Amino acid sequence: MKVTYDSWQKQYKTPFGAIQANTLVTWAIAIDQPVQEADLWLTKLNEDPVAYPMNYNDETQKYETQVRVGSSGLYNYYFAIKQNNQMFYVDQGLFGQGRLRQDDHNLKQYQLICYERKVPQVDWYDQGVVYQIFPDRFANGNPYGEVTGRKKNSFLYATEEDTPYYIKNSRGEITRWDFFGGNLAGIRKKLPYLKKLGVNTIYLNPIFLATSNHRYDTVDYMKIDPMLGDEDDLRGLIHDLHQNGMHLLLDGVFNxxxxxxxxxxxxxxxxxxxxxxxxxxxxxxxxxxxxxxxxxxxxVNKSNPEYQDFIYGDHGVLAKWMKDQVDGWRLDVADELPMDFLRNIRNRLMKENCQVMIGEVWEDASDKFVNSEYRPYTFGDNLTGVMNYPVRNFIVGLLTSENSDAEIALMNKLALLVEHYPTNFLRNCLNNIGTHDTVRIKTALQNDEKLVLLAFGLMFMLPGVPCIYYGDEAGLIGDKDPDNRRFFPWGRESRSLIAQVSKWINVRKQNPVLVKSKIGFLHIATGINAIVRYDEKVIMVYCINKNKAETVLAKENFAFYCLPKTIAEEVAAELDQTKLSGEDSILRKIPRKANIG
Structure with missing residues (x-):
């Protein structure tokens, strides 16, 4: 018996991926012979599984069923088939392909997210490019580079080229915080650089009064750290950003x-x-x-009513800084904030007409559990997106893997993320190839700038909002914290890398298909892979060769995943017999020949 199911193709499941509550979902499976019985088994978290009989459709020649999924939740499903009084099961294989099994032990069930409501799409955000700045390490805008607001029991580096270093005691605790003296005035002075680069949004690590250089140890939520400036400096920065069509995201540390x-x-x-x-x-x-x-x-005790009011009340922290026209927030350790706390932050921001609320969640946010409790981040009433660390894992893994099986597994893991997230939520995710909490991308890729450029290309090709960690575009290196927090290398930048990153930003601006379209994958050989984005009008394909040797692409070696047959055929025809240099890439834009998928 042969059974075919593919959760990525509309002839087997529609609509694709996550669904909104009260949506009618159609499932279909193809079986090469008549069977006694076929059922869809659908289970909502913490509820009993329900079997839905599948009936044979003479027109489609498939067994089908329709279910209206009425309430939001985390669901799982699989198929059960009875033939000759024997039971068979279909669970999830690679890239949504059904896998026929003869026992139901440890079935890998398909996941289905049913969300409550769509998260908002904000054009400047999801069509833009974000630039993350660690404020102490970007630029000093004071006239002679002086450092204001100096802190007791700390030290200043002698030059901007110094390597960050922690002074710790025998217990491993930091006893002297180190500073370079970057400030808001410096960021303001460097806006022409950022605008020329092409970014339209700045995300700042914490700026409120604190003891450390990272400022995740807030001293006073109502004050700007004097080393960075004051409220007038923040207002001046926001004014200049808005005058240049740019925006500001602040880091909220409320745990x-x-x-x-x-x-x-x-x-x-x-x-x-x-x-x-x-x-x-x-x-x-x-x-x-x-x-x-x-x-x-x-x-902090997040269930304390006074603290809650202090953060999101009418006269609280969020209300105060929103008066200065901050455009959005990133929430530190969002997975340690109670769900009601997150929902109330979202409600406050909505009252302030703020639609961007990104949470720090390192994993697939659709099925995250904290202390055995499910966290419904994708349901639409709390976070509008998350920091997409799985994208970094995919990109670094693809550029450092040593065999095809590992690369295909990485593609499959990313495909699962795409299938799990609601479309709007996925588009809002803040993609990265490096942050203040990771090894610098250039260091992770053995200081090879050609591979770094491939990493940037992959990030810009994937669904979500690209976020550049300050200095990555300039070739800055750095191992784990604190080495990944060096000062921006002004005057020592990699001009060629900056130019290429700027080109990628322009490519994204000029091609809406990279913002709101479908995705598929192509594996050709170890180290040679491609991302395919497509809509009704155009296909864009980005093919990389991380190997040092030149190669000629041959379509008989192409393995496509998560793509309709027509799209795969058009991409194959475009890339066949193309010469691809070592540590290089090809970006092709292909007008659609058929309006399918």
């Missing part, structure tokens, strides 16, 4: 504060302080709940 925060200090000085209930003390005042056990980062 924990710094040990020196005014809130925590009041709590440990006076047990009767109303701030006492903001924290979870284990043995007052010395022992308390902290982020991952780091004592310098006391965790």
């Amino acid at each position: 924990h504060v710094g040990q020196e925060s005014i809130y925590f200090q009041e709590a440990i000085k006076d047990k009767s302080s109303h701030y006492y209930s903001w924290f979870n003390f284990i043995n007052y005042p010395e022992k308390y709940q902290s982020w991952w056990g780091v004592s310098s980062l006391p965790e």
Whole structure:
């Protein structure tokens, strides 16, 4: 018996991927012989599975069923077939292909996300390119480079070329924070560079008063760190950004504060302080709940009504900074914030006409569990997108893998993400090939700028919003924290890399197919792979050769995944017999010959 099912093709499942609540879904499977019985088994999380009989359709020659999925949730499904009084099962293989099995032990079920409502699409955001800046490490805009707001028990580097270094005690705790002196005025002065590069949005790591250089240890949410400037500097930066058609995302750190925060200090000085209930003390005042056990980062009690009002109330943190026309927020450790807390932040931002709320979630956000509790990030009422670290994993893996099986597995994992996420949510995800929490992309790729350029190309080809970590486009190197937080190499940039990244930004601006279209994959040989994006009018294909040897592409070696046959045929005809140099790529734009898929 041969059974065919492909969750990526509309003749087997429609609509594709995640669905909105109350959507009618059609499933179909092709079986090469009549069977006694065929059923779709659909299970909602924490509920009993339900069997839906599949009836044979003479017109399509498939067994079919339709189910109206009424409520949002995390669902899984598989197929069961009875033939000659024996049971067979169809679960998920690679790239949505059905896999016939003779037992139901450890079935790999298909996942189906049913979301409550669509997240908003904001043109400037999802059609744009974001640039992430670690404020202390980008530029000093003071007239003579002086550093204001200097902090006690810290040190300043002698030159911008110094390598970041931590001074730690015997317990591994940082005892002296290090600073270069980057500030908001410096970012403001470098806007012409960023505009010429082509980015339209800046995402800043935390800017509020803190002890450290990274500022994830907030001292006062209502003040700009004086090393960075003041509120007038922030307003001036936002004014200049908006005058240039650019936008600003701020980093919200609401899970924990710094040990020196005014809130925590009041709590440990006076047990009767109303701030006492903001924290979870284990043995007052010395022992308390902290982020991952780091004592310098006391965790805040997010269920405390006063703290909630302080963050998202009418006179709270978000309301204050939104008055300065901030355009969006990235939320630190979003998977440690309660769902109601996230929903209320979203509600506050909606009241402020702010539609961009990106959460830090490192994994596939559609099936994330925290402390055995499902976190419905994709349901539409909380986050509008997440930081897409799986994209970085895919790109770095593809450019460092050593065999075809590993590359195909990476493609399959990315395909699963595309299938799991609602379309709007996927388009809102903030893609990256590096952040302040990862090894620099150039270092990850053995300082090979040709591979770095391939990495940028792959990022710009994938669904989601490209986000450039400051300096990556200039060839900045760096291992894990703190080495990945070096100062921008002004005067020592890789001009050629900057020029090529700028070209990619223009390619994305000029081709809407890279913003809102479907995706497929092509594997040719170890180290030679392609991303295919397509809509009703055009196909764009980006083929890379990470190997050092030149190759001639031959269509008999092409293996396509997640693509309609017509698209695959058009791509094959375009690339066949093309010469591809080592550590190089081909970008082709192909007008559609057939309006399919």
